[in-house]
Amino acid sequence: MTVDISTEVLKSLCISPDEYVYLYLIYLQEYEELESLNLSISEDNLQTKGLIKLGAEGLRSHVVRYGFQNLQETSFDQMWSDLLSHFPIKVTTRNNGVRVLRSKDPEAQSNLKAKNRYQKVVGKSLAKHTEIIKGLKIELDIRRKGDQMEFMQNLDTWIYQHTWEKYASLDGGESQPNQRITRRL
Secondary structure, three states, X not given: OOOXXXXXXXXXXXXXXXXXXXXXXXXXXXXXXXXXXXXXXXHHHHHHOOOEEOOOOOHHHOXXXXXXXXXXXXXXXXXXHHXXXXXXXXXXXXXXXXXXXXXXXXOOHHHHHHHHHHHHHHOOOHHHHHHHHHHHHHHHHHHHHOOOXXXXXXXXXXXXXXXXXXXXXXXXXXXXXXXXXOOOO
């Protein structure tokens, strides 16, 4: 069995890789696999952090709590809905026109291409989805401050071109200049 461990999750939960594997295998109910491993963990520490509820009947009665479950793979439909809740439906242009960026209905045929592409990009990775949402929020913030919302890409173009990558590394305080930079010679 392969277990992918995100260092961001380890940092946010303040746990060791062994503790992560322990919680993950209990979460998946892979008790035989867990019993075959030699992990250095402190069950009491995990319970104190609110990540697990220790059962009285031993390992099989332990329950992983929401704090850990929330950081695991999320269903794609939840991530897709989250993206759509942040992505604008339409923008107003300077000549008071309206540009539609995506369909209001998440299951609309016009959103199907974008949905399939997004599924290829994120798979079941909540970390990738979180990075994309962070980039989207920063882009929207920059565009709103600079009165540039009319230049926002359509949803399918935005996903296909991985536009969030341009903004995800910015901290939100940085922005593009609002005016053209010129020099006098």
